[in-house]
Amino acid sequence: MPATVVVGTQWGDEGKGKFTDLLARDMDVVVRYQGGHNAGHTLVVEGQTFKLQLVPSGVLYSHVTPMIGNGVVIDPRVLIEEMDRLTEAGVDCGRLKISGNAHLIFPYHQTLDVVAERHLGRNKLGTTKRGIGPAYADKAARVGLRVQDLLDPKIFREKLGVVLHEKNPLLAKVYNRLPFDLDTVADEYLEECGPRLAPHIADTVGLLHDSLEAGQNVLFEGAQAMFLDLDHGTYPFVTSSNPVAGGACVGAGIGPRHIDRVIGVTKAYISRVGSGPFPSELTDEIGDHLVDVGREYGTNTKRRRRCGWLDTVMLRQAVRVNSLSDLAITKLDVLDALDPIRVCVAYEVDGERRTSMPYHQSEIHRAVPIYEELPGWRTDLSKVGDRSELPQAAEDYLCFIEEQAGVPATLVGVGPGRDQFITFSPVP
Ligand code: GDP
Ligand code: IMO
Ligand code: MG
Numbered sequence: 351m352p353a354t355v356v357v358g359t360q361w362g363d364e365g366k367g368k369f370t371d372l373l374a375r376d377m378d379v380v381v382r383y384q385g386g387h388n389a390g391h392t393l394v395v396e397g398q399t400f401k402l403q404l405v406p407s408g409v410l411y412s413h414v415t416p417m418i419g420n421g422v423v424i425d426p427r428v429l430i431e432e433m434d435r436l437t438e439a440g441v442d443c444g445r446l447k448i449s450g451n452a453h454l455i456f457p458y459h460q461t462l463d464v465v466a467e468r469h470l471g472r473n474k475l476g477t478t479k480r481g482i483g484p485a486y487a488d489k490a491a492r493v494g495l496r497v498q499d500l501l502d503p504k505i506f507r508e509k510l511g512v513v514l515h516e517k518n519p520l521l522a523k524v525y526n527r528l529p530f531d532l533d534t535v536a537d538e539y540l541e542e543c544g545p546r547l548a549p550h551i552a553d554t555v556g557l558l559h560d561s562l563e564a565g566q567n568v569l570f571e572g573a574q575a576m577f578l579d580l581d582h583g584t585y586p587f588v589t590s591s592n593p594v595a596g597g598a599c600v601g602a603g604i605g606p607r608h609i610d611r612v613i614g615v616t617k618a619y620i621s622r623v624g625s626g627p628f629p630s631e632l633t634d635e636i637g638d639h640l641v642d643v644g645r646e647y648g649t650n651t652k653r654r655r656r657c658g659w660l661d662t663v664m665l666r667q668a669v670r671v672n673s674l675s676d677l678a679i680t681k682l683d684v685l686d687a688l689d690p691i692r693v694c695v696a697y698e699v700d701g702e703r704r705t706s707m708p709y710h711q712s713e714i715h716r717a718v719p720i721y722e723e724l725p726g727w728r729t730d731l732s733k734v735g736d737r738s739e740l741p742q743a744a745e746d747y748l749c750f751i752e753e754q755a756g757v758p759a760t761l762v763g764v765g766p767g768r769d770q771f772i773t774f775s776p777v778p
Contacts, residue, residue, distance in 0.1 A: 353568045353604065354611040355595045356678075358575025359668035361584075361622035363646075363655065364615040365680030365763055367391025370407035370571040372761070372768055373613075378566035379415045379558065380408025383601030384591035385573030386423040386455060386485070387432075388478040390649025394766040400439065401649050404429045406571050409441055415561075416443075417554050420451035421591065421601020423485040424497060425460075426543035448547060449554040450498035454539070456510075458517045458530050459484040465525040475587055476624030478651050486590035488513070497551055500544035507536050555603035562608060570598040570609075576668040584714060587626025595672040611777070613760070614674040616665060616751070618682045621646050621655040629717040630658040630694040644684040659721065661694040662754035667707040669755050675778050677755060679748065680763035682731055683770075689726025691747060694719035695754060724750060732765040737772055748774055 354373065358364045371393045374380050387403035394400075395410060404424060408414035418424065433443040459481030466484070467474045477483060488494040493513055499506045511532055518529035561568055574593040577583045582594055591597065595612045599605060619640055622628050632640065640646060640657035647654055668674060685691055696705045697717035708714055727743035734740055740748075752759050758775035 352610055353562065353570065353608045354613065355570040355572065355598045355609055355672075356613050356615060357572040357593060357595050357672050357674075359614040359616045359665055359672075359674070359677075360575050360620050361577050361626075361628075362575045363390075363621055363623070363649070364575060364617045365678075366572060366615045367393050367402060367407045368680065368763060368766065368768070369613065369615055369678045369761060370569065371395070371410060372771065373569055374408035374411055374414050376567060377408055377414055377569045379417060379561050379568045380406040381417040381419050381554070381558065381568065381570050381598075381602050382406045382422050382573060383419040383570050383598045384421040384593055385589065386480060386482050387425055387428045387650070388480050388482045388589060389573035390651075391571075391573070392649050392766070393768070395768045398439070400436070400441070403432055403650060405432055405436060405443065405446060408569065408571075409436065409443065409446070412442060415445050415447060415557075417447045417558065417602075418449060418452060419554055419602035420449040421597065422449070422452045423455050423482060423489070423591075424448070424452050425455035425481065426497075426500070426539060426547055430543060430546050446550050447552040447554050447557060448497055448550045450496065450501075450551050452497045453485055453489045453494040454497060454499070455481045455485040456495070456535060458514070458521065459488070461521060461527060462517070465521070465527060469525070474625060476626075483590040497547070500539060500547060501551065503536075503540050506540055507532065510536055558602060558604065562604070570602060572597070576671060577664060582671050584626045585711065587624065595674075611675045612672050613676055613678050614665075614668055614672060614757075615678045615680060617660075617680050618685055618747075619644070619657060619660050620664075621657050623648055623651070623653050623655045627714045627717075628656055628658055629697060629714070630661045630719045631656055632658045636688065639688070640684060643687070644681055659692045659694055659719070660751070661719065662751070663694065663697055663705060663707055665751070665755050666705075669757055674755075674757050676758050676760040676775070677751070678761040678763070679751065679759045679774075682744065682748070682762055683764045685726065685747075686729060686731055687726070689728055690723040691726050692721040692723050693750065693754070695722050696720040722750075732770060734764050734772060737774055740772070
């Protein structure tokens with residue numbers, strides 16, 4: 351019953367999509383377990399670029415069953431658009447399975463996301479404004495509508511009526527926004543979205559266990575990342591779900607004993623989009639260089655990502671919380687021209703050296719990075735296909751990360767393409 355989880359170890363956009371796609375070659379099922387269309391996973395295959403938001407990255411292989419688990423929040427209009435885009439590009443989405451228990455995102459969630467951010471002013475979280483937080487809030491408050499409700503128009507209208515009874519006065523009286531009309535929303539969801547998604551709606555928990563029992567290979571594709579996790583991230587500057595590896599159990603319906611490999615996708619430096627602390631952030635020309643060479647602009651929102659040096663305090667915390675078995679290090683090639691290269695190995699907090707993550711939020715805000723300097727390699731890595739071809743300085747940089755993290759780096763990305771990677775250490 352081999353199950354693998356792919357999880358981001360930073361603040362997202364580490365390259366989870368690329369490595370999920372790469373690993374999916376040997377998988378039977380690929381499952382998204384949390385998040386929604388706040389995610390943007392980019393795959394580059396034979397020169398063609400695919401930007402996925404909700405559809406799992408295994409979809410490009412015809413032998414893979416892509417699944418959207420119960421832990422995901424789905425805007426059905428966005429999912430249908432994404433499926434149409436993929437179909438136009440020649441990708442068959444017919445095998446996609448969607449959990450009937452996944453919650454739906456509605457237009458009022460998106461509006462509430464936007465107005466809540468505006469209300470926060472300079473304290474805003476910098477959300478993707480996709481309605482993710484408000485949809486998860488409704489799920490927790492037990493007033494959310496689920497994908498399965500699309501199959502039952504009477505119940506759908508009843509539930510929507512109850513929700514709008516509360517949302518509309520909130521929107522109108524607190525935020526001075528127009529109310530949503532029940533019939534307009536219900537008609538769009540029930541008449542346009544429901545019939546399109548109906549053939550894909552399934553008992554994904556049952557299907558998943560059938561696959562595991564048949565000895566098939568299953569991969570869980572995390573969205574967002576460890577430090578955007580609602581419980582383990584830099585709260586409140588986080589998303590509203592649990593991207594950590596444990597989230598795969600809840601968001602897909604498996605027990606922890608099924609998981610035998612957890613791959614932490616780690617960018618060779620760090621990026622963050624949105625607000626929140628970032629101890630190793632670079633606001634100088636090196637930061638600009640990382641943005642330019644790494645093309646660090648949001649896959650969907652196009653926002654400029656903040657960039658900084660790799661932080662192994664964060665990495666060690668990610669190893670612990672996710673039980674990482676190994677790392678997939680991405681974008682090593684983006685560091686090609688930099689010399690020296692710095693790595694944050696500890697923080698100084700109030701005069702004290704700290705090598706593990708402070709739990710107190712204000713300490714993270716005050717943390718001053720302590721760096722070690724390593725020589726750069728000043729060589730184009732984009733065509734390196736084997737560990738033996740790596741310049742010594744690049745080899746040393748990767749070994750340094752392994753040593754700091756305490757787990758091996760099995761895969762290393764040297765370019766966006768599916769074939770631009772090397773296998774570094776053996777799989778543990
Ligand atoms: P995800 O959200 O974790 O899947 O990552 P994104 O797709 O949002 O952002 C990662 C970006 O880096 C994408 O544009 C990828 O095509 C690109 N990428 C992934 N791996 C590599 C790599 O090893 N080198 C370079 N130069 N780009 C990469
Ligand atoms: P992938 O899967 C990077 C960030 C937002 C914001 C915070 C909360 O592509 O790595 P939300 O809309 O989720 O309520 O926003 O989380 N964020 C991401 N940052 N990559 C992502 O996804 C993200 N998804 C959400 O920028 O700071
Ligand atoms: Mg992304």
